[in-house]
Amino acid sequence: MRYIVIGAGAVGGTIGARLHQGGHEVVLVARGAHYEALKRDGLRLITPESSETLDIPAADGPVPTRDDDVLVLATKSQDTIAALAPWPSDLPVVCAQNGVDNERTVLRRFERVYGMCVWLPAQHLEPGVVAAHGHPYSGMLHVGRYPQGVDELAQRIADDLGKRGLVGRATPDVMRWKHGKLLGNLGNAVEALLGRGAGTAEIAERARAEARTVLDTAGIAYSTTEEELARRGHNVDIRPIDGVTRGGGSSWQSLARGSGSIEADYLNGEIVLLGRLHGVPTPVNEVLRREANRAAVGRRPPGSMSADELLALIEA
Structure with a gap:
């Protein structure tokens, strides 16, 4: 399974980096100077324990998709519609975003939508660099099918998140969280x-x-x-x-x-x-x-x- 992280800023960059460190295939989607830095130098993830530069594939727009792709949407809510517009609607989408309206918005076009409740203290103020301040884990992420429930994919995503530097939980009432x-x-x-x-x-x-x-x-x-x-x-x-x-x-x-x-x-x-x-x-x-x-x-x-x-x- 490949994770395509749309919006590789503070949250998306940390999630993508940790999935990559856990042995998963990841593509980071970013724009402008941040994309150029990712493409040229890789993603620098700084934590309280270490600073590591990761060679993760980066794109500034849609890439050819596969049947096993999962879109992880980590943009701000005001960018949701534009960010997903170029992507095929048969792919599952995980809304790794604040707010509670994104899942409903995405469900208009995508059949398989998952909510993610994100507790992940991180910042992104410099191109190519994300600082994640959480310790001993960078974040805790609750994942569930929208509007309710846990299916096989939700459980697998939670398990994958938990392999390196994150706590992943499959949660049926994710929207309550x-x-x-x-x-x-x-x-x-x-x-x-x-x-x-x-x-x-x-x-x-x-x-x-x-x-x-x-x-x-x-x-x-x-x-x-x-x-x-x-x-x-x-x-x-x-x-x-x-x-x-x-x-x-x-x-x-x-x-x-x-x-x-x-x-x-x-x-x-x-x-x-x-x-x-x-x-x-x-x-x-x-x-x-x-x-x-x-x-x-x-x-x-x-x-x-x-x-x-x-x-x-x-x-x-």
Whole structure:
């Protein structure tokens, strides 16, 4: 079985590297300077234990496919449709992404869709380089068939992930875990806008409290922080890496790279959407969604807003 990782950034690059180290055939799909670096020099994976350059085949678009290919989609949610458009719809797709809308979107065109709940603290700020801060494993990945269940392929993917540097779990209720992860990701926009200064935790918790009310009203099940910590245990502790300054999460990195887009529509925006569908006000998440997009379009760096400014917008 060959894994084609579409979006070989922080998450995709780490997953592809670990699968390659586990003896599996992998192709990394990337764009621009990152693709050029991968093609020329290979992927440099830096962890708390080591720094290794891996010679993994790379492409900047679709490659000739095989019957045993699995597409691992690790792009941001706003890029899902464009990223999958050139690929044959008879291949299975694993959505290794934040948010909960990708699987439903992909299912419109692809019959075999798998959700993946990703706990993987990594960053990608330099072409050809991914730093994975998890220890002793780089990440924990729950995999299940969408919308529910575990089949033979889900179990095999989980087993393959667990062969080197990752914890893979085949999970029938993967979307419950992804909704729990969504609650955590609502703080991504706060971190991107404010950095890690005073007031960040308070605003993030207000966004999560608002979201829990929305999910409860909608009757949507979600995993709890306690469940996540129990599953993760000491498998994925965040450790420093010599010579690498750890920045923020995925949204923080989007602003740091000046990418021009951010995932807030599919994180905070998911709660706004559900709130509108079920008649629950969501002012905190709406302000976070809106302001994160403004920062991305304006190519403002992370931490460009103060907590007082953000709170004033929420209260207004």
